[in-house]
Amino acid sequence: MQIREFCSGIQLADEASRIVIDYQMKESEYIALKRQFKADRQAFFQLITGAERYRQKLLYLFTRFAIDAYEEYQVRNIPDHVYFDTFSDIRIWSEVCYRDYGEYGIEEYNWLQEHVQLRLxxxxxxxxxxxxxxxxxxxxxxxxxxxxxxxxxxxxxxxxxxxxxxxxxxxxxxxxxxxxxxxxxxxxxxxxxxxxxxxxxxxxxxxxxxxxxxxxxxxxxxxxxxxxxxxxxxxxxxxxxxxxxxxxxxxxxxxxxxxxxxxxxxxxxxxx
The missing domain is CATH 3.40.630.120 (Aminopeptidase)
Incomplete structure (x- = not known):
């Protein structure tokens, strides 16, 4: 699963898709953040929300987390339409973020952790x-x-x-x-x-x-x-x-x- 395919699959808005596709983050940083997310989500969210433009960063990170979850969906033989329907919440909450804050991103980060851990x-x-x-x-x-x-x-x-x-x-x-x-x-x-x-x-x-x-x-x-x-x-x-x-x-x-x-x-x- 690639980022463009994922954005298209959940029908993410063009502007939000560009944020994710163009986001600059070293792979080593992403791996470190993902490990922290798994180990201590409270500390992870405190770290991320303390930075500038954190909503865009969370949009990028949850997109990456969702893409990483695709392999487990395949292992469990869960159809792609269920995968895209489930993670369409990223689109929904990015639009809510735009409505409430005037920018595409993610503010409802506690909720989305359920999706990427295959608990919803x-x-x-x-x-x-x-x-x-x-x-x-x-x-x-x-x-x-x-x-x-x-x-x-x-x-x-x-x-x-x-x-x-x-x-x-x-x-x-x-x-x-x-x-x-x-x-x-x-x-x-x-x-x-x-x-x-x-x-x-x-x-x-x-x-x-x-x-x-x-x-x-x-x-x-x-x-x-x-x-x-x-x-x-x-x-x-x-x-x-x-x-x-x-x-x-x-x-x-x-x-x-x-x-x-x-x-x-x-x-x-x-x-x-």
């Missing part, structure tokens, strides 16, 4: 991450025991989360992670029950939420505001109204409502 995969519309739950979870009639292995679900930015797309992703995950029971957990603003107050009943978000048994709600979370408005404001009146979702969310917040975060469990009926 995108299968269709959704991302899945095998984890062992830290505490016993109870939702409805279902109990997940402490330390049980489950699949943590993440919803990347992008196309609509239709019921068909979600169902297809869950079916792909069941085939991909054959050694793990199809018990899916999700922690997201999309699972906040209060969204029923601002969304239409046929909303894709509500269809997705209804798959899960909600076992915990975080009323103080600002994740929904960050995702909907791309920022968190002290005064909801500062939020924009460019979309119907933003208008409804803003009105809800101004009326004293909350937009928190929910945690839930989904187990396909065929597995019960």
């Amino acid at each position: 995969f995108r299968l269709g519309r959704l991302q899945f991450q095998p984890i062992a739950v830290e505490d016993e979870l109870k939702a409805g009639d279902w109990t997940v025991m402490k330390h049980q292995l489950v699949l943590n679900v993440h919803i990347p930015e992008g196309e609509a989360l239709t019921p068909q797309a979600a169902a297809y992703s869950f079916s792909l995950a069941r085939a991909f992670f054959r050694g793990i029971p199809p018990i899916f957990v999700c922690h997201s603003w999309l699972l906040y029950p209060g969204l029923k107050q601002i969304l239409k009943p046929d909303s894709n978000i509500l269809h997705f939420q209804q798959l899960f048994h909600i076992y915990e709600i975080d009323e103080a979370s600002k994740e929904a505001e960050q995702r909907i408005f791309n920022r968190v404001a002290a005064d909801p009146s500062e939020y924009g109204e460019e979309t119907s979702l933003r208008r409804a969310a803003k009105a809800h917040l101004q009326a004293g409502g909350r937009l928190g975060r929910g945690s839930g469990i989904y187990v396909p009926e065929s597995y019960l």
Whole structure:
């Protein structure tokens, strides 16, 4: 896997691709940084973020880390489309960086370390991450025991989360992670029950939420505001109204409502 092929495969923006392709770093430095990343990621990130133009450096490094991971994908016989879909998060977060900071690079570096260590995969519309739950979870009639292995679900930015797309992703995950029971957990603003107050009943978000048994709600979370408005404001009146979702969310917040975060469990009926 070469850098140009990788950039093309994840559809990285031209300007971002040029940053990666033209980046000047001696191979000896790259090898040393990769070793530090593997040995002590906290020290690695402290070192990198303390330098000028660190976001561009992280874009280059995570691209190289992703390219290095390709060999392991091949060893595991994971299809190329899963590889490129998984690492399309580099494109997504480089675009978020451009939106928030006016430059292509990577700011969400803690998140991307999961991808390059093959601990997270995108299968269709959704991302899945095998984890062992830290505490016993109870939702409805279902109990997940402490330390049980489950699949943590993440919803990347992008196309609509239709019921068909979600169902297809869950079916792909069941085939991909054959050694793990199809018990899916999700922690997201999309699972906040209060969204029923601002969304239409046929909303894709509500269809997705209804798959899960909600076992915990975080009323103080600002994740929904960050995702909907791309920022968190002290005064909801500062939020924009460019979309119907933003208008409804803003009105809800101004009326004293909350937009928190929910945690839930989904187990396909065929597995019960």
